[in-house]
Amino acid sequence: SQQGEEDPQALSIQEGENATMNCSYKTSINNLQWYRQNSGRGLVHLILIRSNEREKHSGRLRVTLDTSKKSSSLLITASRAADTASYFCATDAERGGNKLTFGTGTQLKVEL
């Protein structure tokens, strides 16, 4: 079964607004990563947060991790049309060996 599930499946906002995506997972993890994918292309790494961290920032990105709720959120502030893409979380489970499990993704559309 899938480790990560993103919510919402799709999100449409206006340029300049903030976009928040959530990821929930089922078992204890070592790390959680967020990736971005532009239409049918390879994924690009955005940020990694370790299980002992609660929040991390990178430019306009802010990621939080709540291990008690088994969830993470990705906030993109002051969104731009160029942020239009699909966003995926990925987890490596504490007892999952060396497997990396991706969620189903959130499709973000930022309109001018």
Add this chain to the structure above:
Amino acid sequence: EAQVTQNPRYLITVTGKKLTVTCSQNMNHEYMSWYRQDPGLGLRQIYYSMNVEVTDKGDVPEGYKVSRKEKRNFPLILESPSPNQTSLYFCASSFGVVYEQYFGPGTRLTVT
């Protein structure tokens, strides 16, 4: 330039005709993996490799084979492709599952 390359990028084939998708990385990464991406299902890991001659099953290994004879290469083999293997395939590499994954550009496979 650091990169992961895949070939071919597009492939249309018929049921039962053996095929190989190549993957190569120039970053001296130990960890390599293959994913398939299907609408609504996100990315699912097929196989991964921790190092030369060390491979293991991901979440959807049925119908696929891999080999890791050299550190830089990790080919994906479909010995008898079937239509349900029609998908977008990605190869990725990194220093380990807990690190940023570098993705190839993808191979779009259609099996008729």
